[in-house]
Amino acid sequence: MSLLAVSDLHTHYAGPSGTLRAVDDVSLTVEDGETVGLVGESGCGKSTLGKTITRLVAPTKGSIVFKQEDITRISERSLRPVRRRLQMIFQDPFGSLNPRQNIRDILTAPLVVHGYGNRAERAKRVEALIDRVGLPRTALSRYPHEFSGGQRQRIGIARALILDPELVVCDEPVSALDLSIQAQILNLLSSMKKDLGLSYLFISHDLSVVRYFTDRVLVMYLGRIVESADNRTLWAQPKHPYTRALMDAVPDPSRRRQAAPISGDLPSPQNIPSGCRFHPRCPLATDICRTVDPALTSFGPTHQVACHHADAA
Numbered sequence: 001m002s003l004l005a006v007s008d009l010h011t012h013y014a015g016p017s018g019t020l021r022a023v024d025d026v027s028l029t030v031e032d033g034e035t036v037g038l039v040g041e042s043g044c045g046k047s048t049l050g051k052t053i054t055r056l057v058a059p060t061k062g063s064i065v066f067k068q069e070d071i072t073r074i075s076e077r078s079l080r081p082v083r084r085r086l087q088m089i090f091q092d093p094f095g096s097l098n099p100r101q102n103i104r105d106i107l108t109a110p111l112v113v114h115g116y117g118n119r120a121e122r123a124k125r126v127e128a129l130i131d132r133v134g135l136p137r138t139a140l141s142r143y144p145h146e147f148s149g150g151q152r153q154r155i156g157i158a159r160a161l162i163l164d165p166e167l168v169v170c171d172e173p174v175s176a177l178d179l180s181i182q183a184q185i186l187n188l189l190s191s192m193k194k195d196l197g198l199s200y201l202f203i204s205h206d207l208s209v210v211r212y213f214t215d216r217v218l219v220m221y222l223g224r225i226v227e228s229a230d231n232r233t234l235w236a237q238p239k240h241p242y243t244r245a246l247m248d249a250v251p252d253p254s255r256r257r258q259a260a261p262i263s264g265d266l267p268s269p270q271n272i273p274s275g276c277r278f279h280p281r282c283p284l285a286t287d288i289c290r291t292v293d294p295a296l297t298s299f300g301p302t303h304q305v306a307c308h309h310a311d312a313a
Ligand SMILES: Nc1ncnc2c1ncn2[C@@H]1O[C@H](COP(=O)(O)OP(=O)(O)OP(=O)(O)O)[C@@H](O)[C@H]1O
Pocket: 013, 014, 015, 020, 022, 040, 041, 042, 043, 044, 045, 046, 047, 048, 049, 205, 269
C-alpha cells in the first residue's frame, strides 16, 4: 500500500471570469521512504496540489488516501492526528512564521496543540530539533525577522518536523535562496530524510533541483501530470515535448549553452485549450492534438506519458 495515494483529484477555484481549474484530474502515489519531485512552470498548479494534499485547500473532486485513511473530506477535528504525520514546508518561511512569536514559541506551539509530553519534554524536543537543523540554541529566544533566508528555512524545517511526520510536502523550499544556501538546505533535507525515515513530495519549478534530489519525477502542466518516470529514465528518455522544453530551460554551464525559454505563455487555467492542453505551444502538434485529450500511457514499468507523439520520442 502506498503511503499517499491521490486519485482523480480536482481543485477548482471560482475565478473572476469562470471556473479556474488549478488541479484538473491528477492521480499520483508516494511510497514509504520515497522522494517524488513535482515540476512545472509557475502557475501550473503545483502549490494548489500540495495544499490540497495537506488539506489546506479543499478539493473539488477525487480522493486523497494517506496511510490507508481517506482524508479527502474528513473534519478539521479528525484531521488533527493526520496533520501530525503529514506536514508542509513553504517557499517563504517568513510568511508562515508568526513575526510576534520567538522561535521557541513557534516550535513549541504544535507540540502543545498535539498534547506532546510535559513542559520539560517539549523544551527538550525543541532544543534537539534546533540542534539538528544546525542553528545555535540562542536562536530560540530570537524572532523570525532576525534571521537570514537560509536560517529561516532551517526554522521552517524544524517546525515541519517537530511532530515527527512521515510525509512532508516541500513547496519550493529553496527557490528563494542563493545557490550556495540552496545546496546547504537540500543537504539538510536529504540527511534528515535518512535519519528520520521521511518521504517527500518535493515541488519545484526547476528541474535541475529535482534532478539530484528525487527518486521519481512528475511533470505537471496546466493542472495535469503529463509525464511521470523514475529520475534516471526521465533524464535519459524524456518523452513529453513539455518535459524536453523544461530540460532545455535548465542552464548547462558545462556546455556553455544558453538556456532556451519555453515558447509562448502558459494559458490561463480558466481557459484550458481543447485536446492536448500543451498543443498551442508544442512543436510537434498535429490535428489530433487539437481535438483529442491524450491519456497517460505506459512506456515502461515506471514511465508514463500523455502525448499523442510520445512514440516518436
Ligand atoms: N486561492 C486562489 N484563488 C484563486 N486562484 C488561485 C488561488 N491560488 C492559486 N490560484 C491560481 O491557480 C493557478 C495555479 O496556481 P498555483 O500557485 O497552484 O501554481 P504553481 O505551479 O504552484 O505556481 P507558483 O510556483 O507560481 O505558486 C494559477 O492560475 C493561480 O493564479
